[in-house]
Amino acid sequence: MKNKQVFFEDWGLIDYKEAWDRQEAIFAATVKLKTELRNRGENDASFTGIKTVTHNYLIFCEHPHVYTLGKSGKKEHLLLTEDQLAEKHAVFYPINRGGDITYHGPGQLVVYPILDLDNFFTDIHLYLRTLEEAVILTLADFGIPGGRYPGYTGVWLDADDPQKARKICALGVRCSRWVTMHGLAFNINPNLGYFKNIIPCGIEDKAVTSMEQELGKKVPVKEASEVLKRHLYILFGMLA
Template sequence: MNKNVKFVDWGLVDYQEAWDRQELLLNETVAIKTNNRNNGTAEQTPNFLVFCEHPHVYTLGKSGHPENLLLDEEGLKEKQATYYKINRGGDITYHGPGQLVGYPILDLDNFFTDIHLYLRTLEEAVILTLADFGIPAGRYPGFTGVWLDADNEKARKICAMGVRCSRWVTMHGFALNVNSNLDYFKSIVPCGIDDKAVASMEQELGHELNMSAVKEVLRRHIAALFEMEISL
């Protein structure tokens, strides 16, 4: 089991470009696994943890409903946003500047082969990160992601998640609202949930956060919970 994980920061990157780069890494890893199985070899598979931000974009998961995007083509142009139907789980979400997007491309055979546990572990890393910045957070029963005030009528989502897994190799991941412009969420029914608000760290704390500091804390928690050996 290879616990080494290469950490990469792609910065601000076009969504389609990031998707293509994820697919390439996933396919290369799956090819190693297939070769090992077919030829009796034991080549180690790589693992990657990618952080980035995206220009304004709406993405619809394979189980999502197109009507949850409340904009037509003209509306997307006005907001300078793009729209993609993609191959992760979940419904519709928004990505944009000020939001920390994480793409773990992991061979779960190196960690644990349990998608439910994988998602819960990612959620826990975000929950611990928010706690370090003074924001109490938790889970909302029946929904993936991280929420604030999940136990009352003020429940609001601060981190969305949606993953794809092929032969236990993951892609896509999570989107944590750090300094996000929350107005962009008004143009969708976020994750198909029409009666709950969204939140950001900036909104909760009343000031803009240092993105590099948030990345460092979140990376540390992910590494600890998955027992990773991070390579920078």
């Protein structure tokens, strides 16, 4: 039985490690329940008992200054020493998502979907493209034309021109037994100077941008969040 109900949570500005631990706890509990259900045969069509289902979560938040490195990333893509990190009031974490290095900070909307994709579709490529599409649609609502850059994940502007292409949203996910965690980082109005301290996503020759940079004015994170949330619910067929 598919359960498309999604519990939405706004964690506000939260320490990265605290959010990671909370994600891990929800993720581990979901995987554990899913394994137990399969072992008991409750997902079998012939099972006649009371159905138990896995839950889905959509978490929005912002983080204090932090750099995170995915499993396929290179430590040398962080261009700061430990002392320089401290001077910038930033921290660094190697983590268990896909992708390379990225930055999170105030003014950037971070989205953590913890979904059992068996409730939606079991296609990780489609999952990533759907996350991207929600951001592309959100940008369009604010008059910013976004798109995809061939060979890379995330959402880009002027993706058809290699000289102008710049990234506005990064993706990095983990998936086990079709349960997801981590997600996307959408630049609303962060301090873009912090991206100069890394080789973002391991891409040396492409710029990073934000909604503020493109529009010439700040966009309230809450306003962009509501638009993105709506598109995610529609595209995934989520139920509140």
